Amino acid sequence: MSDVKLAPKPLDRADERVRNDDSLTGAVRLFIDRVRAGDLGILPVAVGLVVISVVFSSLNPVFLLPNNLVNLLFDCATVGVISLGIVCVLMLGEIDLSVGSMSGFASALVGVIWVNMGLPLPVAIGAALLAGMVIGFVYATLYTRLGMPSFVATLAGLLAILGMQLYILGPTGSINLPFSSPLVAFGQLLVMPAWLSHGLALIPGLVVLFGGLNTAKRRRAAGLTAIPLSLLLIKAVVLTAALQFAVWYLNLGRGVPWMFGLFVGLVVAMQYALTRTKWGRSLFAVGGNREAARRSGINVRRIYYSAFMLCSTLAALGGVLAAGRLASSSQQAGTGDVNLNAIAAAVIGGTSLFGGRGSAWAALLGIIVIQAISNGLTLLNLSSSLRYMITGAVLAIAVIVDSLARQSRATHGRG
Amino acid sequence: MSDDNPPKGELLLQLTGVSKNFGAVSALSDIELEVHAGEVVALVGDNGAGKSTLVKVLAGVHQPSAGEVRFMGKPVTLDSPAKALDLGIATVFQDLALCENLDVVSNLFLGHELSPWRLDEVQMEVRAWTLLRELAARIPSVREPVASLSGGQRQTVAIARSLLTDPKIIMLDEPTAALGVAQTAEVLNLIDRVRARGLGVIVISHNMEDVRAVADRIVVLRLGKNGGVFTPGSSNQELVAAITGASENAVSRRASRKAAEEHHE
Numbered sequence: 001m002s003d004v005k006l007a008p009k010p011l012d013r014a015d016e017r018v019r020n021d022d023s024l025t026g027a028v029r030l031f032i033d034r035v036r037a038g039d040l041g042i043l044p045v046a047v048g049l050v051v052i053s054v055v056f057s058s059l060n061p062v063f064l065l066p067n068n069l070v071n072l073l074f075d076c077a078t079v080g081v082i083s084l085g086i087v088c089v090l091m092l093g094e095i096d097l098s099v100g101s102m103s104g105f106a107s108a109l110v111g112v113i114w115v116n117m118g119l120p121l122p123v124a125i126g127a128a129l130l131a132g133m134v135i136g137f138v139y140a141t142l143y144t145r146l147g148m149p150s151f152v153a154t155l156a157g158l159l160a161i162l163g164m165q166l167y168i169l170g171p172t173g174s175i176n177l178p179f180s181s182p183l184v185a186f187g188q189l190l191v192m193p194a195w196l197s198h199g200l201a202l203i204p205g206l207v208v209l210f211g212g213l214n215t216a217k218r219r220r221a222a223g224l225t226a227i228p229l230s231l232l233l234i235k236a237v238v239l240t241a242a243l244q245f246a247v248w249y250l251n252l253g254r255g256v257p258w259m260f261g262l263f264v265g266l267v268v269a270m271q272y273a274l275t276r277t278k279w280g281r282s283l284f285a286v287g288g289n290r291e292a293a294r295r296s297g298i299n300v301r302r303i304y305y306s307a308f309m310l311c312s313t314l315a316a317l318g319g320v321l322a323a324g325r326l327a328s329s330s331q332q333a334g335t336g337d338v339n340l341n342a343i344a345a346a347v348i349g350g351t352s353l354f355g356g357r358g359s360a361w362a363a364l365l366g367i368i369v370i371q372a373i374s375n376g377l378t379l380l381n382l383s384s385s386l387r388y389m390i391t392g393a394v395l396a397i398a399v400i401v402d403s404l405a406r407q408s409r410a411t412h413g414r415g
Numbered sequence: 416m417s418d419d420n421p422p423k424g425e426l427l428l429q430l431t432g433v434s435k436n437f438g439a440v441s442a443l444s445d446i447e448l449e450v451h452a453g454e455v456v457a458l459v460g461d462n463g464a465g466k467s468t469l470v471k472v473l474a475g476v477h478q479p480s481a482g483e484v485r486f487m488g489k490p491v492t493l494d495s496p497a498k499a500l501d502l503g504i505a506t507v508f509q510d511l512a513l514c515e516n517l518d519v520v521s522n523l524f525l526g527h528e529l530s531p532w533r534l535d536e537v538q539m540e541v542r543a544w545t546l547l548r549e550l551a552a553r554i555p556s557v558r559e560p561v562a563s564l565s566g567g568q569r570q571t572v573a574i575a576r577s578l579l580t581d582p583k584i585i586m587l588d589e590p591t592a593a594l595g596v597a598q599t600a601e602v603l604n605l606i607d608r609v610r611a612r613g614l615g616v617i618v619i620s621h622n623m624e625d626v627r628a629v630a631d632r633i634v635v636l637r638l639g640k641n642g643g644v645f646t647p648g649s650s651n652q653e654l655v656a657a658i659t660g661a662s663e664n665a666v667s668r669r670a671s672r673k674a675a676e677e678h679h680e
Contacts, residue, residue, distance in 0.1 A: 011540075012544065015554070224537065224540060277531060281534065282526070285514045285521075288514040289515060294495075294496055295496045295506070298525070
């Protein structure tokens with residue numbers, strides 16, 4: 001290297017064509033550039049949530065009351081967990097259309113094994129999760145060994161699993177779960193104590209701050225640029241303030257549901273797995289360019305197996321939670337709009353249907369949008385016919401935004 | 416790069432009677448090839464001569480229909496790209512095989528990430544910059560998706576990636592086709608450096624000048640068969656004759672026509 005300078009430039013700023021975006025204004029400029037190029041991130045969801053809140057609360061002030069929001073969070077958790085699994089398969093550019101049936105079958109299994117057969121609850125839940133794993137394994141086998149498109153395989157699964165659900169429920173068709181049981185309490189009642197929820201809401205800010213400081217220190221030591229302290233502080237403070245406000249507001253009502261806490265925990269774990277592990281990186285790679293991933297030595301088949309199995313297992317877990325929420329295992333469980341809501345949530349949250357893009361936050365944010373719409377429409381006493389139409393329109397808009405953003409990324413050379 | 420490279424001149428890779436059929440078409444038949452440590456072997460041949468197929472067989476992308484591949488003296492089955500990489504055969508494919516949705520660092524370390532359960536992004540980024548500097552790469556930022564890079568920049572990323580896994584043999588399929596003047600020279604320098612380290616190199620190129628500049632041996636393929644082995648000292652005419660399969664060909668006709676025209680004047 002021939003450049004003789006007093007202060008050596010950081011490695012990643014050595015090229016004169018690179019703009020220095022390390023200041024606060026630089027970060028803002030970078031964000032605007034990204035959005036213009038079609039890297040929308042969570043912007044559509046944020047805008048959507050504001051619009052939804054304004055519209056529904058003006059039509060019915062109950063919408064924004066603390067207890068309604070607590071209910072909303074209870075509802076989010078069940079379909080949200082299913083949506084989290086959908087994120088995994090969408091990331092590969094595949095789809096699982098049977099998650100609704102899978103959740104219904106899982107809830108039926110819990111009812112039959114626990115209530116009818118009298119086995120302990122953990123056994124019933126374990127059996128439901130196991131069933132999810134097995135079905136995911138079957139899909140992955142059909143896809144990787146027989147080359148059956150996941151669209152068709154899971155469409156067949158949708159019917160077959162629904163059939164199994166009806167079969168094991170038998171002629172009565174519905175099993176009531178005991179109200180005093182921990183599963184139903186978890187699904188309907190249990191909320192965190194206020195001190196705990198406030199404490200937990202501190203953690204993300206602290207992680208952003210100290211994790212960021214640690215990374216910044218290591219990057220500087222390695223001769224790379226690092227995020228400035230001011231930006232880190234602003235991020236951490238804004239995040240903490242927002243979370244503390246949300247928790248405080250929910251505690252005006254019943255409080256933060258444990259079930260929602262479980263969902264958020266799963267989202268965080270999934271986000272870590274997607275962004276910070278080799279498995280997650282491989283998932284992105286296979287979704288982006290399958291052949292390139294294979295030639296890099298990635299075991300592509302194993303990645304497909306893991307994604308399909310994770311998706312079905314999470315769908316089963318969602319079904320178990322839904323059984324607790326409804327205090328019953330019925331023929332209706334998992335039917336209707338569960339399937340589409342789970343897929344719509346992932347897409348609305350920013351997971352691309354074309355593979356290779358997405359995040360676990362997509363499931364969290366997307367399901368809040370979907371449930372907020374559904375909850376708001378219910379409060380307005382609209383019939384389910386109108387609810388279906390509006391939810392369908394929202395899904396269509398989300399996919400259009402995804403497609404347009406994708407075209408924009410292509411023209412701006414951002415993959 | 417590790418220091419446990421085999422001594423110079425040791426036989427690394429030996430192919431005997433390797434054939435590959437695609438249906439009724441035999442893309443390769445009865446290929447013999449040897450690569451020694453610290454040696455650059457150039458594979459030349461016309462379009463459709465089977466060069467890329469041979470590279471794909473050695474990279475584990477295609478499985479040979481017949482024949483034996485011996486690596487470091489032991490017969491091996493290259494049944495997947497992962498297997499070839501594990502043995503120490505790294506490949507830069509003609510179509511590069513990069514993931515456009517991932518950034519440069521992710522692409523470089525794809526399948527070989529540092530600390531798989533807690534990716535070490537800082538270390539990976541530093542190593543990426545170091546490697547790219549060694550190759551004199553003109554890449555402004557390693558945190559942009561590969562989709563935003565030019566053809567030459569992608570080529571450099573692909574070459575850098577092949578060097579990352581401590582290979583014993585590197586195969587480069589048309590490594591300089593998309594490169595600028597300075598980068599072509601860098602790649603040729605790089606090939607020299609890799610040879611000096613005691614690695615075996617297989618280069619495919621249509622550019623005879625490049626081939627002559629770096630190769631120790633030039634292996635000609637013609638219609639999927641061995642067409643002869645030459646030294647860089649061989650004349651252009653000999654090479655062209657071996658590539659096209661006759662001393663009477665388009666190139667020689669042109670040369671004789673020119674000669675005839677000059678004679679007339």
